[in-house]
Amino acid sequence: DSGVTQTPKHLITATGQRVTLRCSPRSGDLSVYWYQQSLDQGLQFLIQYYNGEERAKGNILERFSAQQFPDLHSELNLSSLELGDSALYFCASSEGSTQGAAETQYFGPGTRLLVL
């Protein structure tokens, strides 16, 4: 158990809908990262937040957005869902104490999203 929690574990929805995935980092971690894992694209980095601020952006679609709240939990919002958005979405966290160095990221169990 990494200490990172994600809810829900599974989500089934329809095309065109909007969903919110939630992540609670390990206690004390300031950085949160979001990834998408799909069969055709593999593991793709989406976005990183540090203490509420966006710090790095990957291949995140405009239909997707994220934020990190003052209590450090994070939410990933996916809107206008398409069939191709079906994937496993991982959240990871790291301490955020080492400036200028990539820290070890600890991953949550993931949220499996199925868009029908």
Next chain:
Amino acid sequence: AQKVTQAQTEISVVEKEDVTLDCVYETRDTTYYLFWYKQPPSGELVFLIRRNSFDEQNEISGRYSWNFQKSTSSFNFTITASQVVDSAVYFCALSEEVNTGGFKTIFGAGTRLFVKA
């Protein structure tokens, strides 16, 4: 641009055999970080090792060892005396700092390891 190549899609070995998983990376940065993660059938991603670009020491941890060679841009992972519980997908990853102070991580496609009893 960053790139991580894990050329071996699937490897199948018999228990107690040694197996090496290859990882080749591309980067223009002089400072970068390399990682290996394991994804067992249960689906979670488990951290195995982190290496920065200025530390080329090889590392051994139990049955696991890592060979980092900057000259060939490779960071290979060897499992000695493999066990059935080692069956998983193994990912190599590269992290680089971006100009906003964060880090972007690129994962390889993964190598699926089957260890047969």
